Amino acid sequence: MNKSHHKLLFALLACALGASQAQDPDVVLKPLSITGQFDNGHVVKGKTHKDLLNPFGGIDMEMDFFTRTSVWLTQEATIRERFTLIVGVGGVLWYTMPSITRDPLTMQTMFGPGISQAQGVYTWGDLSDPTARLQVGYFPYKYNADSKNLGEYLLRSGTYPGYLMTGGWNMISSSAFMAQGARVNVPLWDGKFQSDFLVTMETNLPPLFSLTPSYVATVKPVNGLTVGAGVACNHCISAKPSRESPRQPANSYITGFGIDSANGEYRYRIDRDTTKFYTFQGIKLSANASVDPKAFIPMGDLLGPEDLKVYGEIALLGVKNYPHYYEKRTERMPVMMGVNLPAFRFLDVLSLEVEYYNNQYANNISNMLYDAYPTWPEFNDANGYATLAELEAVLEAEREYNERWTSRDNWKWTVYAKKNVTKGVRIYAQAASDHLRTINFNLGPFPAYVPVTNKNGKEWYYLVRLEFGI
Numbered sequence: 021m022n023k024s025h026h027k028l029l030f031a032l033l034a035c036a037l038g039a040s041q042a043q044d045p046d047v048v049l050k051p052l053s054i055t056g057q058f059d060n061g062h063v064v065k066g067k068t069h070k071d072l073l074n075p076f077g078g079i080d081m082e083m084d085f086f087t088r089t090s091v092w093l094t095q096e097a098t099i100r101e102r103f104t105l106i107v108g109v110g111g112v113l114w115y116t117m118p119s120i121t122r123d124p125l126t127m128q129t130m131f132g133p134g135i136s137q138a139q140g141v142y143t144w145g146d147l148s149d150p151t152a153r154l155q156v157g158y159f160p161y162k163y164n165a166d167s168k169n170l171g172e173y174l175l176r177s178g179t180y181p182g183y184l185m186t187g188g189w190n191m192i193s194s195s196a197f198m199a200q201g202a203r204v205n206v207p208l209w210d211g212k213f214q215s216d217f218l219v220t221m222e223t224n225l226p227p228l229f230s231l232t233p234s235y236v237a238t239v240k241p242v243n244g245l246t247v248g249a250g251v252a253c254n255h256c257i258s259a260k261p262s263r264e265s266p267r268q269p270a271n272s273y274i275t276g277f278g279i280d281s282a283n284g285e286y287r288y289r290i291d292r293d294t295t296k297f298y299t300f301q302g303i304k305l306s307a308n309a310s311v312d313p314k315a316f317i318p319m320g321d322l323l324g325p326e327d328l329k330v331y332g333e334i335a336l337l338g339v340k341n342y343p344h345y346y347e348k349r350t351e352r353m354p355v356m357m358g359v360n361l362p363a364f365r366f367l368d369v370l371s372l373e374v375e376y377y378n379n380q381y382a383n384n385i386s387n388m389l390y391d392a393y394p395t396w397p398e399f400n401d402a403n404g405y406a407t408l409a410e411l412e413a414v415l416e417a418e419r420e421y422n423e424r425w426t427s428r429d430n431w432k433w434t435v436y437a438k439k440n441v442t443k444g445v446r447i448y449a450q451a452a453s454d455h456l457r458t459i460n461f462n463l464g465p466f467p468a469y470v471p472v473t474n475k476n477g478k479e480w481y482y483l484v485r486l487e488f489g490i
Contacts, residue, residue, distance in 0.1 A: 046100050053094040054490055055110075059191065060087045061483030063117075066456075066472040081117070081472055086458065086483075088114040088191075092136050102143050106159075108136035112189065117458050130459075134189075149210070155203040162196040163216070163236045163248055164308045166331040169195055169434040169452055170375045171308070171356040173335035175220065175234065179254040179302035180394040181345070182337035182352045183385050184377065186454040192483050193438070193448055201231070214238045222255065225385065226392040227264055227300055231257035244315020252304045263392060265299040271393045272297055274344035279411065286411040287403045298342060300394040308333040326369045329360040345395055351379050368438045375432040375454075382429060382470045383455060397469075429474050446487045453480040 066081045092110035099105065111133040139159035145151030164171050169186055175197040177184050188194070201220035207213070216236040222228055236250035258264045265271070269292065276291040310331035314323060337352040346352065358373040377383075381396035388394065405411040434452040441447060453473045473479040 048098045050096040050098075051490075053092075053096075053108075055092045055094070056488045057088070057090045057092075058486045059089075059483055060085075061191075061481055062086075063472060063481045066479045066481065067474070084117060086115065086117060086191075086481075088112055094136065101147060104141045104143075106137055106139050106141070108138070110134065110136060114459065132189075132459075150207065152207075153205045155205065156201075158198065158200045159203075160196040161199040161203065161216075161218070161220075163238060163250060164195070164310075164331070164333055165246070166310045166329055166358060166360075167195045167308075167333065167356065168193060168358070168369070168371050168373060168436040169450065169454060170358070170373045170432060171195060171333040172197060173333060173337065173354055173356075174236065174250045174252050174304055174306040175199070175218075175232070177304070177335070177337055177354070178225075178300075178385075178388070179304055179338045180298060180300055180342070181381070181385075181388065181396050182354075182379065183383055183388070184354060184455045185457065186452075187456045187458055189459060191456070191458070192450045192485050193436070212240045219257075226388055227255060227258070227260070229259040230255040230264065230300075231259075233257065242315075244312040246310040247307075248309070249307045250305070252306075254302050254304055255300045258301075264301050264394075265297045266393060267297055268393070269294060270391070271395065273342070279408070281408075284406065285403075286405045286408050288411065288415065293343075298345065298394045302338040302340060304335060304337055305339065306333065306335040322364060324363055324365045324368060326360045327362050327364075330358070332357040345381070348380075353378075363437075366439075368440055369436065371434075371436045373434040373436070376430055377432070378430050382474070384470050386469050429470070431477060433477060444488055444490050446485075446489070448485040448487065449483070451480060451482040453477050456481060 063081045063084045063086070066084070090110060090112040092108055094106065094108035096104065096106045111131060113129070113131050115129055135158060137157070137159050139155060139157035142154045143150045144153070161175065162172065163174065169192075172195045173184070176195075186194070197220075199218065199220045200223050201218060204217040206215040206217075208215070214237070216234075216238075218232075218234040218236070220232050220234065222230050222232065232252055232254050233256060234250060234252035236248065238246065238248040240246050255264055273293040273296045274290060275293050278289040278291060280287045280289045308331070310329060312329045314328055319328075333356045335354055336349060337354070338346060339349070341347055341349065354375060354377040356373060356375045358371055361370045361372060363370040381398075384397045387397045405414065432452075432454050434450065434454055436452075437449045439447045453475075455471045456473050457471055473481060
């Protein structure tokens with residue numbers, strides 16, 4: 021931790037503590053919330069794959085250890101009853117991954133001060149039965165209340181390309197989307213129908229700073245049943261339109277393939293329509309539902325309030341088709357199913373989640389991250405062979421390998437548990453084969469290619485969190 025980090029963190033803490041001492045009859049302060057988190061776990065099996073055609077490439081991360089310690093302070097204040105201000109600051113101490121490397125830059129102890137939230141909420145109408153609420157700033161947003169790790173596709177996934185993400189700064193109990201923007205919530209029917217209108221800014225991956233308007237509806241028609249649906253126009257309000265559809269030859273439509281021969285060599289040819297270009301912009305749709313059978317069949321006090329809930333979510337990451345990369349909607353439709361297993365009040369929650377995503381490409385974000393292109397990476401370097409048979413053999417090997425690669429990451433799973441030990445003490449545990457990306461020493465996603473746990477169920481990690489909070 022360097023001096024600048026120290027100064028920034030102390031300044032943030034001083035502001036939070038100073039706010040708690042304010043004396044104003046129009047301002048009601050809640051007690052300052054202090055939370056400490058200690059995360060420890062292993063990558064039981066995983067690899068930092070880099071080259072899709074090189075199964076031996078990358079760094080083997082089997083039993084690589086990850087640990088994080090974080091402290092968060094949150095102050096909430098209500099001003100003249102209708103306006104609520106919530107500000108959270110703190111920091112995370114972590115070790116970069118992978119730890120098995122000769123590069124000293126990736127073996128550093130890192131510290132990152134940060135803002136967990138900075139939001140204001142204004143309420144219209146009766147405070148006990150509001151007409152609407154306006155929420156602005158930086159805040160967590162979650163429309164699928166039951167998802168623990170997978171799901172929440174509408175706002176935390178891509179469109180073109182339809183990447184999926186888990187992990188990051190918070191690797192457990194982290195399926196909420198951190199929104200930077202505004203939300204208007206309109207409750208109807210005594211709160212049984214909720215409408216959320218959002219405009220959020222892209223702050224994580226290119227193209228940065230574009231705005232995504234979204235609408236999410238959630239209805240509880242009867243006790244024990246929740247149904248929701250949403251639509252998002254991803255990147256539709258652009259900070260710089262040229263970044264949404266880069267007019268570069270490498271981003272032009274692929275229309276076909278062929279073989280050229282010249283000077284005694286055979287080369288693989290990609291045919292393109294250089295007047296049309298792939299785009300990041302697109303319409304995403306999602307639907308989710310949750311059923312609690314205890315609401316329909318009395319089961320006594322043996323089960324906890326979360327036990328036996330069954331929930332799921334499906335999304336379409338891009339309504340419109342485009343040549344080559346995005347020709348089938350069924351390949352842009354992740355599906356998640358979950359169930360809260362009986363924990364008999366020993367645990368607050370014990371859940372199993374399974375996801376199926378039949379995308380023909382690996383969940384690789386390198387084209388977007390490094391070149392800002394809305395396409396999936398492909399290997400097309402089959403050039404310069406002396407005979408046609410040699411070139412065709414290489415192309416066939418590439419096709420077979422790509423099929424094996426892209427089919428082996430279709431299934432993901434998570435087992436999640438939570439236990440409130442006593443007031444202010446909680447334990448979380450998670451084992452998963454998901455879309456794990458951690459944070460590298462440059463504060464970017466690691467790895468920038470496919471996730472660490474990529475093979476169907478065979479690459480996985482576990483993580484345990486001890487949390488103290490008052």
